[in-house]
Amino acid sequence: MPLIRVTILEGFASLQQKGEIVQQLSDGLASVLGEIVRPYTYALVDEVQSGAWGVQGGTLMTEEMMRSGIATSERQRSLRLTEERVRQAYNVLGSGDRQRIQEYWAGDMAWLVPGNNQISGWKRGLDEFLAFMDKVAYLTDNSFQMSWERVLITGEYSADIRHNTGHRAGNENKRLDIDVVHVLRWQEGRVVEGRGAIFGDGTAQFDEFWS
Missing domain, CATH: 3.30.429.10 (Macrophage Migration Inhibitory Factor)
Structure with missing residues (x-):
């Protein structure tokens, strides 16, 4: 013991x-x-x-x-990488509050969307990343959802495991239902890089969904 x-x-x-x-x-x-x-x-x-x-x-x-x-100063404590901070970072994306978003996401951040479709590839900078998020909402008629499964943290990296669902705008029969993981790299309490990965045969479904 x-x-x-x-x-x-x-x-x-x-x-x-x-x-x-x-x-x-x-x-x-x-x-x-x-x-x-x-x-x-x-x-x-x-x-x-x-x-x-x-x-x-x-x-x-x-x-x-x-x-x-x-x-440790209160600011340093607040910037420590914890599961709560990871969750807060995603939550503020839907707030529309640019100042609040920049507390969690660096202006020169980069985000890689997997697959080979119209939303795949690198998103360079916060503006391009937020435009990508808006495009996802538009193409899914705001039906796109990412449910939490688990958050893992090691060093300056976090990994959030998710289950993604949604349907294409104007076609509720065209649906997405996949498991994904996002690996984020953090510096001074903000995301500087994110990469998505899809489990199993979800990549083919992901590409088909956005075609």
Whole structure:
């Protein structure tokens, strides 16, 4: 029964951050010892009172650590790549709020659409990417949907696994029903590159749907 224990100053980490610490410590141990240990791994985040912890004869205070910059700034925390940020990035695309969109998508981003059809290929820059999104909505009479299956994160990359459905505008019998994955590369909290991939024989269906 592996036990991972971390001690921090009280009030130094939010409840969400403590959960992330537990998750990442568990993931790290499983990456070394194998997935067999995950069901038996216990991770614990302890807190000690501000002033009750000392280094080289001096006490550590939560407030002093915050002021001195030892703590990660709120902005840096907000830009960390998490599943929540990945989901937010997609959600803002439908908002029409350009300023909000640019918080998640870089102006010089690039996006690769797989296949060999009228919407395939690289979309260079945020304007071209948003125009592509508008075209998808137009060609499907706003029926195109991407349901969430799972989000994976490693380093500066995220991968969201989706199930895509929809029908062509003016022809509800021409339908799309495929599984896809989008691999995104992030820098400073924004997507700088995205690539789509389609599972199985979905590529043929994808090309046929947009023909």
